[in-house]
Amino acid sequence: MERADALGDVTPGPPACADVPVADGVRLLDGLPRQRGPAEAVTAQTVTAQTVTAQTVTAQTVTARPVTAQGAAPGRRWVVRPWRLLPSPTGTPFTCAFAAVLLVTSFVSEHADPALVHTLHQGSSTDVAHLVRTPVLVLVASALWVVGGVTSPYAVVLLFVLTALERRIGGPRTAGVFALGHVLATLATEVPVGLAVLVGALPASSAYRLDYGISFGVAASVGALAGLLRPWLGWPMLVVFGGALIRDLVEYADPLTNWGHVVALAIGVALWPWVRRARRTGESRKVTARLQRSR
Template identity: 55%
Template structure:
């Protein structure tokens, strides 16, 4: 019994190095993970708003659906009275500025049949998925409020100095177009340079033609101003989008197995 134990002890220091000297054959490389089924359909579905992914866009569109149905089916006299009280003309801005600035953004000109509502849904969805709901709402409100005040204050001054009649203080002015243009301007900052140039160039031509015709001066001047306000938000939104992307990537666990950085264990002899 003692002889066998001593022999095993004497052979053990030589056996372990011999085992370590044998090179390990690498196993077959794992095939790359295949894309999940219906990944293309899911990518296209991300263009549509969802209550969990885009709460601001979904809630705002729900409000527009309600007000559009009211415009469609309510008594015409009641609808006209409500729209007059929601108008951001000079008279209402002087009396109840916060009320009319909020109420005027709750109505879509033309109702749900207007293509502006469809464009608004796509733009706000893309912007909110990139920078978040609070920042998207801030861009929309900034364009709506600033462009409205910038076009109505000159009207008030013109009436005071006598360049416009007093009836210009009472006019019907409501809609979502100023907020939409600011959102489009902000969204183009997240595009590639080529796509950004094409979108802004096309919008510039369209807005310039509206200014030449000047069929609705306040709206025609407010749209390019709102677009420039959205463009002015590029530095802040780009930084916010990068931070949001890092947070999202950090929250998703990696599918790769963790790499073992510990040094290989050395064979030890008998104590």
């Protein structure tokens, strides 16, 4: 606030107390600021009211801030909830439904007639011959079988990885990650086989190679999940899983499938920007819904 000007004229000799001018009950002394006029008084009152209002708003903001940011307080304690590692019908519906389907197909594989099981596997195979005739059908059906049953390593990894992924980015996006890895890795391995058969580099029987299972989708899901975890957990998981795939590739037991696993893992890693953006979007929606419920 600007300060008022001091009186410029000084009367010779000190005036008597009775001769000192009086304004609004306050004596005017030489060398002291004069009293404000009516307009200046209004201005001062306005500035004072604005200052008080600003102080009130600031106090209200400071008071409300801990309530608004309570969930993001720096001293927040982390609560260990091990049951969230497993799927639930309400929290991870896609993982629960997919696991139920795999349980059924695994039961059929173990207890049905072997000839029937072979026919079902052959009809679900993503070999070159089936990809040419019924690509959509075999790409979907081949992901409904577990090689080795529900006790195989890939089945166990699928249960925990899809659960963790779905809790972070939701069921539809988790299904998208799995499907993208399954489809692209399958095409990346089978298309070269088809081209090699066409040019005569491979025999015609290679076009009927049996190929089914969930491993490509699991590898892509592991790669995507590694980008959502904290570095001290995500990078070791990626190194351990990738190292196992490289070891299988070096052993050269099934090079086509092993290359597909490496390709699927790389696809999952390439999805890091997308899954991270999806997680931020999901967290923002949860915060908005929580604020709306609290109103």
